Each structure stands twice: as C-alpha cells, then as structure tokens.
C-alpha cells in the first residue's frame with residue numbers, strides 16, 4: 171500500500187469537514203479519524219480542529235503517536251493485527267477493531283486486562299485478500315475470544331459507488347444484532363453516509379476529514395499551500 175503522508179493539515183478545513191459529517195451522521199455516531207497518513211507533528215492541527223478519537227494501522231506508529239499525543243486523543247487500533255504486536259498495542263488503545271485470528275486470541279489471552287474490549291473484524295464480502303472472520307465462523311470465534319467482544323468491524327471492497335457497500339453493512343448489522351453486540355465500526359470516506367444509514371456506531375474517516383471538501387486530486391492539500 172502506498173503511504174503518502176498528508177502534510178499541511180488545516181484545522182479550519184478539518185473542523186468544517188467534521189461539522190458536515192456530524193450534521194449528517196447525528197450525535198450518536200463516533201467519528202474516528204484514521205491517521206495512518208498523518209505525520210506525528212500534524213496531530214496538533216487535529217487537536218485544534220476538535221478531533222478526539224483517532225485510529226492507527228501500525229503498532230510502531232501507534233506507539234510513537236500515543237506516546238506524544240496520548241493525553242490529547244483516544245487511540246484505537248484499526249489496522250491488520252499481527253498477533254505478536256498485540257501485547258504492545260493493548261495498553262495504548264481503547265479498542266482494537268481488527269481482531270480476527272486465533273493467534274491474536276492467544277495473545278489476548280496472555281496480555282489482556284480484565285476490562286479489555288475488542289471488536290471482531292468480519293470479512294462480509296468474502297474477498298480472498300481481505301482480513302476478517304467469515305460470517306459463518308463468527309459464532310465460534312466469539313465463543314473462543316478470551317476478552318469481551320463489544321462489536322464488529324468490516325472493510326467492504328473498494329468502490330466509487332457507496333451503494334455497493336450497503337449490503338455488506340446491512341449484513342454486519344444483522345450479525346451484530348444476532349450476537350447482541352453494541353458497536354458497528356463501518357464506513358470510510360467512500361461510503362460513510364450509507365454506513366450510518368445501516369446503523370454504524372463508529373465511522374472511520376481519513377481523506378474525507380483531512381482534505382478540503384472540494385478536493386479531487388490526491389495532492390490538492392499540498393498544492394493549495396505552495
């Protein structure tokens with residue numbers, strides 16, 4: 171995956187984006203800002219914009235950013251979860267969104283605290299390249315999980331048409347209801363309004379929150395500042 175950093179983040183832009191999202195998502199949906207492309211020095215701009223909840227994808231980035239900014243933000247872990255990183259991730263985060271392997275469960279068993287809560291990532295679309303527990307294996311997986319499962323997360327296939335994601339979100343909501351789970355972490359920049367309509371409790375936004383609303387080109391943020 172290309173990791174192109176987003177620099178020159180304008181707090182006013184982020185604040186405006188968040189207000190627009192908040193208006194449409196309502197007060198009950200948590201807006202998590204996905205910060206994998208945000209350099210550590212840019213977090214001040216996020217704080218100024220009123221961001222309080224962020225999600226990181228890699229343990230090392232999480233470590234560094236939580237070390238420096240842990241008193242200003244709540245951190246979640248949203249990336250591919252390597253089991254050997256579980257121990258280092260746990261004390262830094264409120265929630266891991268991406269628990270989906272038995273090796274991760276084994277590490278949770280060893281390192282979690284009594285109040286650790288996690289989300290289970292579900293591969294609703296069945297894409298072979300996607301991480302996640304298959305829907306038909308969810309029952310057993312939750313039963314084997316040594317810590318409290320409080321919700322589900324999914325990443326639908328990449329799309330330019332948000333409606334394409336709707337059946338996957340609806341299915342995730344169904345699965346959460348069947349298991350009496352409170353949290354639904356679903357919806358990114360490409361499809362968050364649809365996710366909200368289908369019951370998302372946490373949406374995870376990168377570019378839609380960080381770049382100017384009329385930005386079409388990937389590098390627009392940089393161009394504006396030069």
Ligand SMILES: *Cc1c(COP(=O)(O)O)cnc(C)c1O
Pocket residue numbers: 204206227248249325358359360374375376377378
């Ligand atoms: C990067 C990322 C997001 C946000 O994606 P955008 O398209 O930038 O909104 C959400 N969830 C996960 C797991 C991510 O890695």
